[in-house]
Amino acid sequence: MKSWSHPAVPSLAGTGPIPELFDTATGTLKRACSTAHASLYVCGITPYDATHLGHAATYLAYDTLVRVWLDAGKDVRYVQNITDVDDPLLERAAATGVDWRELAASQVDLFRSDMQHLRVIPPQHYVGVTEVIDDVADAVARLLQAGVAYRVPSEDADDDLYFDSAAAASVAWSLGSESGLDRETMMRLSAERGGDPERAGKRDPLDPLLWRAERAGEPAWDSVLGRGRPGWHIECAVIALDRHDETITVNGGGSDLIFPHHEFSAGHVAALTGEPLAEIYSHTGMVAYQGEKMSKSLGNLVLVSRLVAAGVDPRAIRLALLSEHYRSDWEWTDAHVRRANVRLSSWSDWAADCDAVDADPKVATLRETLSHDLDTPRALEQIDAHVAAGQPATRALVDAIDALLGIRLV
Ligand code: 5CA
Ligand code: ZN
Numbered sequence: 001m002k003s004w005s006h007p008a009v010p011s012l013a014g015t016g017p018i019p020e021l022f023d024t025a026t027g028t029l030k031r032a033c034s035t036a037h038a039s040l041y042v043c044g045i046t047p048y049d050a051t052h053l054g055h056a057a058t059y060l061a062y063d064t065l066v067r068v069w070l071d072a073g074k075d076v077r078y079v080q081n082i083t084d085v086d087d088p089l090l091e092r093a094a095a096t097g098v099d100w101r102e103l104a105a106s107q108v109d110l111f112r113s114d115m116q117h118l119r120v121i122p123p124q125h126y127v128g129v130t131e132v133i134d135d136v137a138d139a140v141a142r143l144l145q146a147g148v149a150y151r152v153p154s155e156d157a158d159d160d161l162y163f164d165s166a167a168a169a170s171v172a173w174s175l176g177s178e179s180g181l182d183r184e185t186m187m188r189l190s191a192e193r194g195g196d197p198e199r200a201g202k203r204d205p206l207d208p209l210l211w212r213a214e215r216a217g218e219p220a221w222d223s224v225l226g227r228g229r230p231g232w233h234i235e236c237a238v239i240a241l242d243r244h245d246e247t248i249t250v251n252g253g254g255s256d257l258i259f260p261h262h263e264f265s266a267g268h269v270a271a272l273t274g275e276p277l278a279e280i281y282s283h284t285g286m287v288a289y290q291g292e293k294m295s296k297s298l299g300n301l302v303l304v305s306r307l308v309a310a311g312v313d314p315r316a317i318r319l320a321l322l323s324e325h326y327r328s329d330w331e332w333t334d335a336h337v338r339r340a341n342v343r344l345s346s347w348s349d350w351a352a353d354c355d356a357v358d359a360d361p362k363v364a365t366l367r368e369t370l371s372h373d374l375d376t377p378r379a380l381e382q383i384d385a386h387v388a389a390g391q392p393a394t395r396a397l398v399d400a401i402d403a404l405l406g407i408r409l410v
Helices: 053-071 087-096 100-117 133-145 183-192 232-243 255-273 304-309 314-322 334-352 361-371 376-388 395-405
Strands: 020-023 028-031 037-042 075-082 125-128 149-152 160-163 209-213 228-230 248-254 278-284 287-289
Touching (some): 020 278, 037 053, 053 075, 053 287, 053 361, 053 395, 087 100, 125 232, 133 149, 133 160, 133 209, 160 255, 228 232, 232 255, 255 278, 314 334, 314 376
Parallel strands (some): 037 075, 037 248, 075 125
16 A cells, blocks of 8 residues: 655764664563664554544654664664454444445545654555455465464354464464463453454464454455455564565554564464564553543544644644653643643744754754653653753754654754
8 A cells, every 4th residue: 555755854964873672572671673774563553533642652653763763874664554454444334334445445544644744754565454365365374284273163154264372382482472461361351352262162262363254244355265354463464574574673563462463463473484573572552531541442532633623733743742651651631732832832933043053962862862762751851951941953953853753843
């Protein structure tokens, strides 16, 4: 699929440090990327009710990582998916009487325009699952052949195919190696997040669906497995593998994806290649609103497009989201926009008479701060302090704020 246009990113003198990033699997900070290129796979939207501020916060976190990597001189390879066929999308389409393809297309369009407003650097590959059905079916066929997938009969359709978590255990992955969760928690999360632990005929209640045979009234594609459609985790495993030819540096998404989604995407990739999916499994905190996680299923949404339509400067939305650390769970309030507007106007006034000076020690401070697990709140405070102290605006620092934080002031 086409993504969206690339914002201008000023190039800065010198290079920044290689960032350290928190890894969920080990619970430690890891140096993200020791090679010349850095690869990133981020779980994209399921296109209905896009783009709420929780999504936006997650994509801005990885946008910051991309910007820091580019500044460190890395060649960045970025892939993002679109879950453009899945149960929640089909349910929403049915409930609203809209064709699921139209619903997906309109929401992906909205997402593109939101990302553009927020000046998010686009992935090089933006891939819908409907574009890779054959690749998914081939991968599932290989898993069957390898003895790590099995058939589960159903009353109303051909057999569905499931992943055999126990048989797939290897040095590269075993159940829990990404999430580190105990079995009881996994059982609860599986039931809450799209799994089907109650389904009869599975070898382990946690085993996830790889391929769903066609049901009446549901979309399905011809494939080597017969007619059907992909399960969720195999979609991301296959898209990540198709577009990256080795273990990726960072696999990212919200913390609601730690289990089961990223656990099993990692399991599928390990079973297909013998290698881990990623060096670092990175997760963003959840943005809440009115006391609950902002989510399409609850409907407590603040949409980027509505804020923009109401006249909020997209740079203020960006600053509001960057003012919280990407790993924290936090609640969106109107005060976030108010504070961001004040910040944007004070920074803009400061930058208005910027000197054509192309070196500024503050650039190193900004680089250093962001390299510690993308500490954007601290970076914003440091710039506030600099502005408040009446320090002169230099072209070098104004450009660094643009390149690293995505905020163009002049
Ligand atoms: N299509 C799948 C991933 S393959 C999916 O989770 N789609 S989504 O539309 O529900 O979410 C898109 C991204 O936003 C995911 O990375 C998800 O973890 C993240 N996300 C969803 N809700 C929030 C929230 N309230 N706060 C922060 N991030 C969120
Ligand atoms: Zn995903």
